[in-house]
Amino acid sequence: VHSVLAIDIGGTKLAAAVVREDGVVVTRGRVPTQPEKGPAAALERLLGLCRQLIGEAGLTVDALDGVGVASAGPLDARRGVLLSPPNLVGWSEFPLVFTLEEGLGRSVRFENDASAAALAEHRFGAGRGLDHLVYFTLSTGIGGGVILDGRLYRGATGNAAELGHLQLSYDGWPCPCGGRGCLEAFASGSAIARRAREKTGRSTLTTPDVVEAVRAKEPWAVALWDETMEVLGAGIASTINAFNPQRIILGGGVTAAGELLFEPLRRIARGRAMPALAKGVDVMPAQLGDDVGVLGAAASALF
Amino acid sequence: VHSVLAIDIGGTKLAAAVVREDGVVVTRGRVPTQPEKGPAAALERLLGLCRQLIGEAGLTVDALDGVGVASAGPLDARRGVLLSPPNLVGWSEFPLVFTLEEGLGRSVRFENDASAAALAEHRFGAGRGLDHLVYFTLSTGIGGGVILDGRLYRGATGNAAELGHLQLSYDGWPCPCGGRGCLEAFASGSAIARRAREKTGRSTLTTPDVVEAVRAKEPWAVALWDETMEVLGAGIASTINAFNPQRIILGGGVTAAGELLFEPLRRIARGRAMPALAKGVDVMPAQLGDDVGVLGAAASALF
Numbered sequence: 340v341h342s343v344l345a346i347d348i349g350g351t352k353l354a355a356a357v358v359r360e361d362g363v364v365v366t367r368g369r370v371p372t373q374p375e376k377g378p379a380a381a382l383e384r385l386l387g388l389c390r391q392l393i394g395e396a397g398l399t400v401d402a403l404d405g406v407g408v409a410s411a412g413p414l415d416a417r418r419g420v421l422l423s424p425p426n427l428v429g430w431s432e433f434p435l436v437f438t439l440e441e442g443l444g445r446s447v448r449f450e451n452d453a454s455a456a457a458l459a460e461h462r463f464g465a466g467r468g469l470d471h472l473v474y475f476t477l478s479t480g481i482g483g484g485v486i487l488d489g490r491l492y493r494g495a496t497g498n499a500a501e502l503g504h505l506q507l508s509y510d511g512w513p514c515p516c517g518g519r520g521c522l523e524a525f526a527s528g529s530a531i532a533r534r535a536r537e538k539t540g541r542s543t544l545t546t547p548d549v550v551e552a553v554r555a556k557e558p559w560a561v562a563l564w565d566e567t568m569e570v571l572g573a574g575i576a577s578t579i580n581a582f583n584p585q586r587i588i589l590g591g592g593v594t595a596a597g598e599l600l601f602e603p604l605r606r607i608a609r610g611r612a613m614p615a616l617a618k619g620v621d622v623m624p625a626q627l628g629d630d631v632g633v634l635g636a637a638a639s640a641l642f
Numbered sequence: 643v644h645s646v647l648a649i650d651i652g653g654t655k656l657a658a659a660v661v662r663e664d665g666v667v668v669t670r671g672r673v674p675t676q677p678e679k680g681p682a683a684a685l686e687r688l689l690g691l692c693r694q695l696i697g698e699a700g701l702t703v704d705a706l707d708g709v710g711v712a713s714a715g716p717l718d719a720r721r722g723v724l725l726s727p728p729n730l731v732g733w734s735e736f737p738l739v740f741t742l743e744e745g746l747g748r749s750v751r752f753e754n755d756a757s758a759a760a761l762a763e764h765r766f767g768a769g770r771g772l773d774h775l776v777y778f779t780l781s782t783g784i785g786g787g788v789i790l791d792g793r794l795y796r797g798a799t800g801n802a803a804e805l806g807h808l809q810l811s812y813d814g815w816p817c818p819c820g821g822r823g824c825l826e827a828f829a830s831g832s833a834i835a836r837r838a839r840e841k842t843g844r845s846t847l848t849t850p851d852v853v854e855a856v857r858a859k860e861p862w863a864v865a866l867w868d869e870t871m872e873v874l875g876a877g878i879a880s881t882i883n884a885f886n887p888q889r890i891i892l893g894g895g896v897t898a899a900g901e902l903l904f905e906p907l908r909r910i911a912r913g914r915a916m917p918a919l920a921k922g923v924d925v926m927p928a929q930l931g932d933d934v935g936v937l938g939a940a941a942s943a944l945f
Contacts (some may be wrong), residue, residue: 422917423917471798482831487790494790494885495886495887497807501883501916502884504883504915506810506877506915507810507812507823509872509876510811516917517913517916518916563673570812576807576809577807577808577809580805580807580882580883581804582803583796583797610820611821613819615717615718615726615799616716
């Protein structure tokens with residue numbers, strides 16, 4: 340059985356795991372990122388964790404069949420560096436891949452985390468057996484990944500499928516990326532909570548609070564949720580028209596809202612996409628849950 | 643030298659050509675479509691034209707290295723039929739590919755015309771040597787085609803890259819496709835002319851008239867053009883974020899506006915796309931002009 344080392348780089352934690360080719364996680368662990376202390380210190384902690392996990396799995400670095408690293412983008416996959424990562428201020432242009440390769444003595448596959456998650460859902464989750472998938476992660480931000488002709492599509496610099504930056508309102512809200520009307524700046528978890536706080540003046544509201552208020556049919560929450568679904572549905576419809584997929588898969592914390600999210604999104608996305616392309620396309624929940632980070636990194640090394 | 647038969651099916655004319663693998667058109671011709679007389683009569687005329695052109699090229703059907711057919715979508719490439727084509731009313735579900743294959747005694751490659759055009763620009767035109775391209779045709783309607791990892795991406799049913807139906811205004815103008823805020827319903831040649839007529843009350847205005855009025859700095863025309871460029875630029879930025887291409891290529895009649903179109907689109911698209919993805923992406927004119935129809939059909943048979 341092939342096994343790989345999988346590393347998931349986030350703004351809060353650095354997770355690692357030894358994962359088998361069938362998607363079974365053999366050993367796993369995490370250390371805090373502490374991004375303010377800089378990338379060098381963080382990578383030292385991460386490399387220590389990796390060596391420990393490889394040992395716990397009864398393996399050596401040389402016995403691994405690959406190493407995969409996933410991180411929030413944007414990144415330059417060819418040079419192995421992050422480009423102005425919003426959650427990892429100060430890590431821009433740090434030689435992330437080089438440092439890991441030096442530390443491990445192995446080459447490393449570097450992937451945008453949402454693309455890696457799409458690959459994991461394709462191999463181990465809600466997209467098994469399909470050739471054409473669009474995956475969205477609806478979380479603090481909104482990321483995307485696409486499987487086209489059975490393979491992960493990475494783009495010219497490894498940044499394909501930044502679906503959180505589809506622009507759904509050409510003259511609308513500004514986005515920190517420089518665009519306007521970006522999906523992420525309206526419908527991500529943090530954007531939903533921010534819009535709810537602005538609307539109600541209640542400064543402690545979270546996205547789960549909003550979902551609870553929608554279930555309780557509070558009018559402000561229902562109106563905010565309906566408009567959020569319309570924007571997300573228009574974004575999904577645009578990806579149906581652009582990628583002509585067989586299935587849309589949604590993961591990330593916001594999908595905890597369940598059918599309150601999936602029912603309107605299915606209806607709106609199918610209604611807004613071109614009929615010939617919408618036919619037969621389902622909008623389904625991701626299946627890998629919290630494991631998607633390390634499974635994505637593993638899948639990027641395996642496939 | 644390999645040669646193929648190329649067929650371009652449009653609402654006004656049916657064009658055909660014998661094309662060499664290097665993109666040289668050996669013989670060409672056209673017959674009127676007369677869509678109101680139905681597909682069977684049109685295909686009979688088309689098959690007569692094809693036999694004549696093959697003869698003029700000094701070839702036989704059996705000596706050809708393939709047959710490619712391009713048509714405006716949406717279509718079902720697997721079944722070889724058009725699906726509710728707006729310019730070919732009554733042709734829906736007609737066994738187009740089957741009839742051609744029966745008539746020629748050869749198998750036929752069936753392609754969306756904008757995807758075929760993208761392939762032609764990739765092999766013979768403005769995209770030579772690149773692996774990641776987004777092509778837009780800005781014409782009566784707006785079509786798209788994408789070259790990803792060096793290959794044409796067709797999607798699950800052969801309808802990928804319906805880029806005229808990216809939705810740039812989630813609560814905006816309705817589109818005949820059923821969506822709202824679609825690029826095509828605002829920025830295609832016919833939409834520009836329609837908006838200009840509505841704005842001025844001058845019922846004979848065409849898109850070239852609008853372009854002339856913009857050059858003459860007529861305020862109504864400048865305002866209309868500026869807003870059109872903002873919507874098109876947002877659409878192009880969305881495709882940069884979605885596909886992470888190396889180049890954007892624009893073809894079709896509206897590009898006759900030249901730098902009046904390309905200068906603002908370059909500026910707006912680069913300004914609105916994520917900086918890491920916008921870097922190095924140019925927005926360039928297509929190079930194949932009126933030959934793109936048959937060259938696209940030829941390219942789909944050749945590559």
